[in-house]
Amino acid sequence: MGLGQEMRLNRIFDPKDGRAVVVAADHGMMLGPISGVQELGKTLGKVIEGRPDAILLSPGQAEDLCHLFMGRRAPSLLVRIDWTNTFRDRTYTLPVRETFFGSIATPRDALKLGAHAAVVYLFVGHEDEGQEARHLALVSKYASECARAGLPLIVEPIPFGPRVTKSNYSELVATAVRIAVEAGANALKVPYTGDPESFRDVVRASAGIPILVLGGYRALSRRDLLDVIAETIGVGGSGVVFGRNVVQAPDPASVLRDIRAVVHDGRPVREVVAGVGVGAGAGAGGALFTPTRLRVYPERCSGCQVCTAVCSFSHEGLHDVNASRLRVEGEWPGPFKPVTCTQCERCIASCERRALSRSSLGNVSWESERCDLCGKCVDACPLRVVTIHDSKVKICDLCQGAPECVEWCSRNALVAMA
Amino acid sequence: MFDEALERIAGAGVDGIIMSRGLANRYSRIFRGRDSPAMIMGLDWTNAFRGGDHLLPMMRLEHLVLTSVEDALTLGASGVAAYFFVGYEKDEYEARNFESLAAICRECDDLEVPLLVQAIPVGERVVKGNYADSLALASRMAVEAGSDLVAIPYAGTEGEMKRVVTAAKVPALLLDLELRLAEGQPDLGLAQAAGQALDAGAAGIVLGRRYLESGNVTEAERLIRLVHGG
Numbered sequence: 001m002g003l004g005q006e007m008r009l010n011r012i013f014d015p016k017d018g019r020a021v022v023v024a025a026d027h028g029m030m031l032g033p034i035s036g037v038q039e040l041g042k043t044l045g046k047v048i049e050g051r052p053d054a055i056l057l058s059p060g061q062a063e064d065l066c067h068l069f070m071g072r073r074a075p076s077l078l079v080r081i082d083w084t085n086t087f088r089d090r091t092y093t094l095p096v097r098e099t100f101f102g103s104i105a106t107p108r109d110a111l112k113l114g115a116h117a118a119v120v121y122l123f124v125g126h127e128d129e130g131q132e133a134r135h136l137a138l139v140s141k142y143a144s145e146c147a148r149a150g151l152p153l154i155v156e157p158i159p160f161g162p163r164v165t166k167s168n169y170s171e172l173v174a175t176a177v178r179i180a181v182e183a184g185a186n187a188l189k190v191p192y193t194g195d196p197e198s199f200r201d202v203v204r205a206s207a208g209i210p211i212l213v214l215g216g217y218r219a220l221s222r223r224d225l226l227d228v229i230a231e232t233i234g235v236g237g238s239g240v241v242f243g244r245n246v247v248q249a250p251d252p253a254s255v256l257r258d259i260r261a262v263v264h265d266g267r268p269v270r271e272v273v274a275g276v277g278v279g280a281g282a283g284a285g286g287a288l289f290t291p292t293r294l295r296v297y298p299e300r301c302s303g304c305q306v307c308t309a310v311c312s313f314s315h316e317g318l319h320d321v322n323a324s325r326l327r328v329e330g331e332w333p334g335p336f337k338p339v340t341c342t343q344c345e346r347c348i349a350s351c352e353r354r355a356l357s358r359s360s361l362g363n364v365s366w367e368s369e370r371c372d373l374c375g376k377c378v379d380a381c382p383l384r385v386v387t388i389h390d391s392k393v394k395i396c397d398l399c400q401g402a403p404e405c406v407e408w409c410s411r412n413a414l415v416a417m418a
Numbered sequence: 419m420f421d422e423a424l425e426r427i428a429g430a431g432v433d434g435i436i437m438s439r440g441l442a443n444r445y446s447r448i449f450r451g452r453d454s455p456a457m458i459m460g461l462d463w464t465n466a467f468r469g470g471d472h473l474l475p476m477m478r479l480e481h482l483v484l485t486s487v488e489d490a491l492t493l494g495a496s497g498v499a500a501y502f503f504v505g506y507e508k509d510e511y512e513a514r515n516f517e518s519l520a521a522i523c524r525e526c527d528d529l530e531v532p533l534l535v536q537a538i539p540v541g542e543r544v545v546k547g548n549y550a551d552s553l554a555l556a557s558r559m560a561v562e563a564g565s566d567l568v569a570i571p572y573a574g575t576e577g578e579m580k581r582v583v584t585a586a587k588v589p590a591l592l593l594d595l596e597l598r599l600a601e602g603q604p605d606l607g608l609a610q611a612a613g614q615a616l617d618a619g620a621a622g623i624v625l626g627r628r629y630l631e632s633g634n635v636t637e638a639e640r641l642i643r644l645v646h647g648g
């Protein structure tokens with residue numbers, strides 16, 4: 001690696017520990033203005049309060065938002081110099097029919113924008129192997145141009161295509177990583193393989209080139225997010241590149257502070273989640289995004305009843321399944337089915353005294369002063385999860401933004417949805 | 419020895435350090451991390467600073483560009499620096515210096531690299547009476563060629579300093595020149611000159627060699643506070 005590459009890389013990876021917390025905000029170029037990147041300048045203002053080491057942007061946004069990267073306290077800038085349509089799945093406008101990738105700027109262009117590194121994809125596993133060869137040729141070209149420019153090249157090797165299966169995925173990640181390293185990557189942005197053992201193999205495959213794990217998936221809870229980070233750091237990972245989990249959070253700075261605590265300070269996740277000396281705090285501020293409903297995956301449910309217990313405990317301070325605002329149906333050994341509020345609002349519509357309403361946090365709230373405990377809401381609930389217990393109407397309130405049942409479900413049978 | 423001095427001055431909180439190509443290679447660790455100073459690569463060479471007590475005192479002012487802006491970028495520089503002198507004995511030399519400066523400016527424009535020009539009146543033709551005017555000429559010429567900021571020696575009085583700084587149009591830094599390049603120039607201490615220069619609108623200071631040599635960073639830290647406040 002040349003001197004300029006080394007120096008610029010050291011402004012991304014903190015030389016004190018060799019690790020980095022990077023925020024990806026280049027989604028607009030691949031997916032359009034998804035939530036969180038619509039008003040990117042505003043979002044990044046909040047993101048920067050959380051002191052990321054670097055932010056990944058497209059060339060256009062890098063030019064437009066250059067003021068955010070001025071001064072030595074500012075994060076370093078990473079610029080994506082390629083493009084692909086491959087991430088436009090069925091949920092996006094114009095879903096991809098045929099995958100394309102290609103260059104949109106040169107390393108020299110990125111350098112002129114003030115970049116500390118250029119970021120590119122490398123897809124491995126194309127159905128047409130000629131495509132893979134072309135992609136590798138492109139990455140090799142980037143590598144030599146970057147070396148000449150003194151700009152580090154961060155490659156994002158991704159297993160891709162119909163030949164990728166669940167069983168060969170982690171081995172393919174390791175393979176793709178090694179190909180990227182041999183092609184001249186100075187750092188890597190890599191998807192998580194799902195468990196620390198297989199990720200250790202990925203780290204081995206990188207031959208000492210630093211690996212940042214990418215978000216990509218929607219973390220189910222903050223603990224889940226931090227657990228993945230801690231697992232990768234534990235087996236030799238060098239940090240994270242997180243996008244949606246940060247930019248779509250109601251309080252990106254708080255998420256980043258927690259991530260930094262795990263990556264740079266080596267703090268145990270359980271302490272960070274509990275907010276010990278981190279300042280994350282519990283409640284809505286600690287959530288990754290504001291949930292508006294719960295999604296149920298009955299096939300994952302083990303019938304352990306932790307969700308009903310934690311629901312009654314967190315709301316009433318006692319373990320009483322009858323006081324729970326959700327229930328689990330089914331008999332041992334299963335199948336089981338958690339039944340939760342779907343936020344259908346029939347209870348709100350049924351209430352003549354307007355004791356029920358939708359709060360600013362998105363949950364149904366109950367005002368005891370207006371309520372005469374008539375029970376119409378209980379009758380109106382198609383799932384019978386609205387109950388009257390101890391002279392109170394019990395309706396799922398999504399725990400003011402941080403549902404405890406979701407937090408505690410070890411099987412992810414309950415998931416909070418934005 | 420030099421290593422330690424460099425590390426100390428970097429730790430004192432300077433915003434940037436001007437390095438030559440060869441040293442940048444050897445001391446890259448000074449510039450590791452976002453807290454560290456920016457590396458500014460000096461592109462050129464001159465014998466102008468070899469005074470009467472030097473082993474080889476300057477007999478004729480020479481100036482030469484050694485490194486391209488592109489090489490500086492490849493080596494990790496955040497900016498580049500070059501000299502521009504006025505007062506050469508032969509006008510041809512000044513013309514050559516300006517030509518090479520202009521070429522650097524164009525390369526900097528092309529690569530979007532900030533350029534610091536150290537504009538210095540020098541030689542027998544520069545005397546106390548024309549020093550400030552020569553300084554104003556040198557710095558303004560550098561700016562017109564495309565310099566993004568200039569570093570200039572003290573102009574003599576606060577009033578003159580203000581005139582030169584204002585005429586420069588771009589941010590101007592006070593250059594800590596130990597050599598009294600014009601006969602009869604007052605030798606203020608740097609702290610006093612810096613105070614006046616900042617009052618006159620200067621944007622900072624370029625600390626000279628003595629702050630590296632002394633090994634004592636207390637004075638440097640005091641000057642850094644003077645510039646940034648606090």
